[in-house]
Amino acid sequence: MTQPPPARIGNAITDVDTPALLVDLDAFERNLQRMQQLADTAGVRLRPHAKTHKSVDVALAQISLGAVGQCCQKVSEAEVLVHGGVGDVLVSNQIVGPRKLERLARLARTATIGVCVDDAANIADLSAAATRIGVGLDVYLEIDVGMGRCGVAPDSGAVTLCRLIGDAPGLRFAGIQAYHGKAQHIRGAGERAGAIRHAAGAVQRMLDLLAAADIACPTVTGAGTGTAPFEAESGLWTELQAGSYAFMDADYARNLGADGAPDDRFEHSLFLLTTIMSTARAGTAICDVGLKSTSFESGLPLVADQPGVTYAGPSDEHGTLRLDGGTRLGLGRKIRLIPGHCDPTINLHDWYVGYRGEVVERIWPVSARGAFF
């Protein structure tokens, strides 16, 4: 069900078929370097999130700059990463069900594999899978630091779970998963920092409880693109899981920095190339990017490089562009859009088209597209 790539290496951007996922390689590489530098400066490890990029090529580029490995959300993503040569993968999520647990354990034969838990029965199931396959798994207790989704409260029950992990055959207590997803898109830098201070309180409570119980906690892992500087400088987190920084999107671009101006630490490197396919109605143009090639739950795509043009709304295969008075976009014209939300947009595509200048330089498969098992 994989489509052929929309371009060949050496093509001009204008010859790329649409809709296509473009990567500005210069901006992308600067983003990778900046986040690695942020982690290095703070003395913490960077474990970028492959749920964003779903690409072995991107993972290996991040690791070549100093990332310790990858994290991901699904066993099938971990399979793609390990098969592609990533030697250290943390599934930053709960894995439930015998088929998935066996596949996860099998991966630990060739790579360092971590996984998160928030349930005693799940710990027992993980232990059974690991011993059956004859491997060791790194297990992290997920605590809820404000996300309100998975994870337990940092209390005595959490300590009991950590002890259960440490005592379970085939499992190693590797530390704490502490990710505050809701904080990532709080617009004001002060409020965003405040949310992470609150999360840090929960992490500190958990660390104090573990210390009192004489349980070593090797790692505290978490953070995303919106909050990474705060976790990095907290003195508590030892590992950052950011993902979107490699590409950025329209939603992250609405975050503000400490000075109240848009936070521009990372650049847009990901674009959707789209073709104008109908100009029959005055004041609008119809393009070929709709619900099946970009996601909309975090807002509409932005139009890059075309003042006077606004993406006004999608249907399944179409996008309606509103043209300010006088603006013209001819039939067949190709323009770039900035996706509203990079993760689910990338998951709709089979290929990245990496370009430098105006020439296609890389064609990368979205190797874990559809890997939601």
Add this chain to the structure above:
Amino acid sequence: MTQPPPARIGNAITDVDTPALLVDLDAFERNLQRMQQLADTAGVRLRPHAKTHKSVDVALAQISLGAVGQCCQKVSEAEVLVHGGVGDVLVSNQIVGPRKLERLARLARTATIGVCVDDAANIADLSAAATRIGVGLDVYLEIDVGMGRCGVAPDSGAVTLCRLIGDAPGLRFAGIQAYHGKAQHIRGAGERAGAIRHAAGAVQRMLDLLAAADIACPTVTGAGTGTAPFEAESGLWTELQAGSYAFMDADYARNLGADGAPDDRFEHSLFLLTTIMSTARAGTAICDVGLKSTSFESGLPLVADQPGVTYAGPSDEHGTLRLDGGTRLGLGRKIRLIPGHCDPTINLHDWYVGYRGEVVERIWPVSARGAFF
């Protein structure tokens, strides 16, 4: 980038890996028969829309019951259908750009291929591609009957375009594309019928203009699941393009019938199977269906068969279920969801798992998944 199927034929539903796209084959087959019967009774042709199902297997099932072929939105979808054995495909959309036009023309070597236009330059480009490849294409003029997207007004300019088509080497004027997408989800049956009466006025104007110009109009094609009975009985449309009726979704289920009760002509046959993966927080359960396995722009999924459970919101890989007082869903429990909008949801999956009773009977590839070129 295609994932392995989540089940094998003969598996119990409870053994299907998740997230998975389930098809209740009994309900699906009844839906197919009902829409074919609606078309047969009205004496119009049924050309179901493959943009919904993206499946050769579903297309061939529809054709075996009497459908004249398929329509779709993209050349790459048409390629999949023709390659799979569908002999008559209408691309109910504008196709722009030399690469796509050449691929479209090549398909006409082995199948009857139609396409829509709303622009004189595009007609010239289509003609050039058809003559270069040495084929004939059926070309439909798209008129705007209320959708406000592609298509021209039914006026003298439209007649000129029809004449241009008829005069262009390699092209045959096949008729009018008249689809009112916005009417499909108008909730009240009377208001929905009114929107199609308005569309019928535009179609009648176009037919009158063509008759006055002595241009034969072989086909008027359009309609969707929400309005098909109205177009079928109009005496104007000769072909129906409905797609969602095969599966239905939560959005269509909010449409009302003539009696003011929910319109239940077609049944939900499409479900998402999901696993409970975290129960750490009281009053909620976390399942494994989020933005990467179902679409949300037409509303949240509904929970089937589980009173007291509501899908309250998604993140990328998770769904939060709200549990009414006393309701319990254990870790590892699998439940069925009804997608909010079937078309973009199906496009996220590689496989349909067709079941009858509680046993897997068919594994169908979503053969045109990601076919947006």
